[in-house]
Amino acid sequence: KQEVTQIPAALSVPEGENLVLNCSFTDSAIYNLQWFRQDPGKGLTSLLLIQSSQREQTSGRLNASLDKSSGRSTLYIAASQPGDSATYLCAVRGNFNKFYFGSGTKLNVKP
Amino acid sequence: NAGVMQNPRHLVRRRGQEARLRCSPMKGHSHVYWYRQLPEEGLKFMVYLQKENIIDESGMPKERFSAEFPKEGPSILRIQQVVRGDSAAYFCASSPRPDTEAFFGQGTRLTVV
Numbered sequence: 510k511q512e513v514t515q516i517p518a519a520l521s522v523p524e525g526e527n528l529v530l531n532c533s534f535t536d537s538a539i540y541n542l543q544w545f546r547q548d549p550g551k552g553l554t555s556l557l558l559i560q561s562s563q564r565e566q567t568s569g570r571l572n573a574s575l576d577k578s579s580g581r582s583t584l585y586i587a588a589s590q591p592g593d594s595a596t597y598l599c600a601v602r603g604n605f606n607k608f609y610f611g612s613g614t615k616l617n618v619k620p
Numbered sequence: 621n622a623g624v625m626q627n628p629r630h631l632v633r634r635r636g637q638e639a640r641l642r643c644s645p646m647k648g649h650s651h652v653y654w655y656r657q658l659p660e661e662g663l664k665f666m667v668y669l670q671k672e673n674i675i676d677e678s679g680m681p682k683e684r685f686s687a688e689f690p691k692e693g694p695s696i697l698r699i700q701q702v703v704r705g706d707s708a709a710y711f712c713a714s715s716p717r718p719d720t721e722a723f724f725g726q727g728t729r730l731t732v733v
């Protein structure tokens with residue numbers, strides 16, 4: 510069974526720092542990996558999708574990488590801002606198309 | 621193209637009542653997924669449906685829970701005889717194909733009193 514782990518569970522940084530969120534998964538047989546953002550009491554906002562054949566995807570200040578063979582993905586956030594404060598969720602899509610989610614990294618960017 | 625629409629956003633039910641949660645996928649999306657997020661926990665898969673078919677319901681409790689995605693209309697997640705432990709946020713996601721980006725709704729927060 511696929512297990513997804515996100516490290517760290519929580520992160521507090523001053524505004525302007527570059528930061529890296531980590532995601533690891535146990536079964537490399539995935540279709541794709543998607544990073545989401547969840548604000549308190551809200552739904553999930555899709556940030557980046559990486560297909561299993563891709564190595565990385567970029568959107569604005571966000572860059573996500575995927576190393577399928579080692580079961581790892583990282584989300585890099587450049588020049589963090591207070592508005593980036595949220596919980597970041599990593600989800601891998603495997604057999605039968607369902608997502609397996611990590612428990613998330615709760616990010617707080619201090620002004 | 622509106623996003624994934626879930627209603628109601630908040631639902632309060634007394635123990636023993638039925639809860640019906642609705643999800644309208646994005647236009648052109650025929651794959652629908654339901655997830656549950658318990659307080660302070662991660663999202664857990666419940667069921668995956670395509671139009672008129674349940675593809676995978678391995679995450680659904682065997683009793684009291686059912687889901688459908690009819691040919692016309694929204695997908696419905698039905699919880700019969702709710703108990704306090706059913707209190708959670710229920711999220712619906714849709715995608716046009718299994719290998720494409722999935723989009724989530726805002727969720728329905730169910731509170732059982």
